[in-house]
Amino acid sequence: MTQPAAPGTVPAPGGVATARPRLPSVGLLLTGQIRYQLSLLLATPNALFIGIGLPVLLLILFHPQRGSFPAASVAGVAVFGLTVTAWNTHGIRLIQAREAGVLKRWRATPLPRWCYFLGRIVTTALFSTAAGAVTIAVGVLVYHGHVTAVAAAAMLIAMILGALAWSAAATAITGLIPTAESANPIFMLVYFPVVFISGALGATSVLPRWLTSLASDLPAQPMVGALTSSLRHTAGGPFLPGRDVAVLATWVVAGLVAAVVLFRWEPNRPAVKRPPRARG
């Protein structure tokens, strides 16, 4: 029977316990993982188009004439680009990677599982926040808006929280989606109602009160509200209302907890059935 190695040592071939080189630090691994995932995202043209190209296109279609600064529209399309990246792009890519066996390959390495998991979520949050920021910057430049440093910081906080909330929730829901083929319709089915009632793609004045109340507890509307306030410089009002921050932070925590519970590393395993003898 092989004896377990003493702490800090491992039995080398031949049976003599020797000190092995130290494993790379988790900080180094997490940084490497974020860099790796970011390079994969940047090499995905769809992610760039959906996250930045489409929102800018929508903004120009909504406001072809340059007049007064359309703060609500700029905030809305920025939230649309951010959330579609953090929810759809992130979730669908994760399921595709799982079904292709890529996650299983990573799981077999000495990379701590949480490192891979967190690396993907943080990468998506960074990428989608950047996508939202680029959309806002384009809106401000094209329609001659003005953003103070405090407003910019408030928007950044709202976008980072929102991006983390959406990507954590998307990570959680991947565990319930069986195949890559079924991912897109399921993600869309959840996504569009939440975004429509948030006011990101149009006014919500026609919606019943209970629906707007529900929207304020979901992770899109608080972002739209915070970004709109910041872009309008609403006199006397806070750029980042405490309630919106609390809602987004709650979604981040709930999303991460659900993701830890529901996340699956392995592709769907077909029912195991021993084939009959092929010949004879």
Next chain:
Amino acid sequence: MTAVEVSHLTKRFGDLAAVDDVSFEVPEGQLLAVLGPNGAGKTTTLEILEGFMAPTGGTVRVLGADPHRAGRAWRARIGLVLQSTSLDAALTVRGTLSVFAQLYPSPRPVDEVLELVDLADEAGTKVGVLSGGQRRRVDVGIGVIGRPDILFLDEPTTGLDPEARRRAWTGVQNLTAAGTTVVLTTHYIEEADQLADRVIVLAGGRVVTDTTPAELRSRGGLTTIRYRLSDRALAAGLPEALARHLDADRRALVIRSPDVTAVLRDLVAWADRHHLNLAGLEVGPPSLEEAYLAATGEPLPHPERNPQ
């Protein structure tokens, strides 16, 4: 020292016992080939050894640890190549190997791995545009980049052309020569014959044979005479006693006989009468494939119409 210890391993999926009371050990430095038909339990066994799933019953120790509960330090000593290639397509070959190298405490240099898997010329190519065989070699490169003490290879040469397969075999032989323990599943009998120190045959989730390739071959039954007929030999016409041993294509004689002397006497007499030489005539023990098929209860690959 023992690298792998498997004792009364059982894995059930519902009512089906995919692995049923399997026991074996692999000493350090040995190359074990696990053979068996589809559904025999090869991959399930390997996935339990790799820590992907817990057994339903029995115990498994790999490098002294329970694979399902082992931590990072253990994972850093394990290399594996999964049954299907699973790589992100957007990075280059070098980029992919570099990313995985960073996970290990003392990785092989990327250039050394590129040479080892014969992909130095494709180092700057994106993984997504490689052929299936080349991607498989990237997978093998990832498997060995951490200088593993034990390497699990699940059908590593499936999809490779014969030349690439032979190069992969050389790579595996180099690793075992350096002391790496290797557990390999394969459908290719020739692969097991070339590489393995030992062969386990699984069928129906159970070990039906655990032996060396030479011993397995010797259990395969009768001595076999093989002779591929030239056009001249075909034109000469075989006597009935020999003609009944023609293979399905009627181009080769495959004779399994307890009395080799008598068969050879008939064959040589016929060749002498027709002034034929018997170039290419083979007389030898049964092939590993024949022995494997005998062990798993499968029919022989070249059915004789009138076997002795």
